[in-house]
Amino acid sequence: MRVFFDRELDTAATFWRVFRRDGIALGFTAHDRDLTFSGLTHRSAPGMMPTAIRMTSDLNEDSAGVEGALSHDAIREQDLAAGLFDGAAIEMGIVDWETHEHHVLYAGTFGQIEHDRSGFSGELRSAKQMLEEDYVPRTSPTCRAEFCGRGCGLSAVRYTSRAVLIDVDYDRNAVAFAGINADLYLDGQVRFLDGPQTGAGFFVVGDEGRWLMLDRPLREGLAIGTIAELREGCDHTLATCAARFDNAVNFRGEPFLPGNDLLARYGEGLG
Structure with a gap:
């Protein structure tokens, strides 16, 4: 295995690669020319650099980040705003730019991404972050289970369908599909299967007539006739679970549990 920085002058450069959820893989290097290794061309991007990487042998979350100028055509402001990089897997490491021997120093996913017209910065999350999640259920009046997910018991296939896009309103960030009850x-959720935001997931935050309002910006160029995959929604209330889905037996909530103010109430007829 190649040992880096074991000599006074080393032919080393940093690299990082991004695997987006829509199937696009991008590679970059701080070297002054493109490098191809591991079956991927890493394009020269000296203006985009990983920040300090902290890795520990204990269970604490490793930290890293990446930042750069929006001067590279592979990372555009519109793509960041459209969420194409949200949740993308990322690898960062070091490569010998003569022999292409390389070593991955950090692997994780994109977390919070901040950007403006001139640049961007991204928080990276390692697999250790899963250890910080609290999996102990808490009481709540609404269902805690993800719709059609673990604990819900309903089939995702049953409530997922494909529909044809018939209209787009970029000002309201809304779309309309043929033959659906909005x-x-x-x-x-809405996921487009073609176009500039292929594979990106959108949440439906509102509906007006035939229109579905989405939670993130739509990119120009979304063509009428595009096929999308639509998942029905649930408001996680017991009434909806029982009446619409006949699934009250799997309801993961406590709608009739007394609130915290119960102990502060005076009993009726006392005083």
Whole structure:
């Protein structure tokens, strides 16, 4: 295995690569020319650099970040705003730019991404972050289970369908599809199968007539006739679970549990 920085003058450069959820893989290097290794061309991007990487042998979360100028055509402001990099897997490491021997120093996913017209910065999350999640259920009046997910018991296939895009309103960030009942998709999801935001997931945050309002900006160029995958939504209330889905037996909430103010109440007829 190649040992880096074991000599006074080393032919080393940093690299990082991004694997987006829509299937696009991008590679970059701080070297002054493109480097191809591991079956991927890493394009020269001296203006984009990993920040300090902290790795520990204990269970504490490793930290890293990446930042750069929006001067590279592979990372554009519109793509960041459209969420194409949200949740993308990322690897960062060091490579010998003569022999292409390399070593991955950090692997994780993109967390919070901040950007403006001139540059961007991204928080990276390692697999250790899963150890910090609290998996102990808490009481709540609404269902804690993800709709059609673990604990819900309903089939995702049953409530997922494909529809044809018939209209787009970029000002309202809304879309309309043929042959659907828009009311069923409030709190649901939309995923386009073609176009500039292929594979990106959108949450439906509102509905007006035939329109579905989405939670993130739509990119110009979304063509009428594009096929999308739609998942119905659920407001996680017991009434909806029982009446619409006949699934009250799997309801993961406590709608009738007394609130914290119970102990502060005076009993009726006392005093």
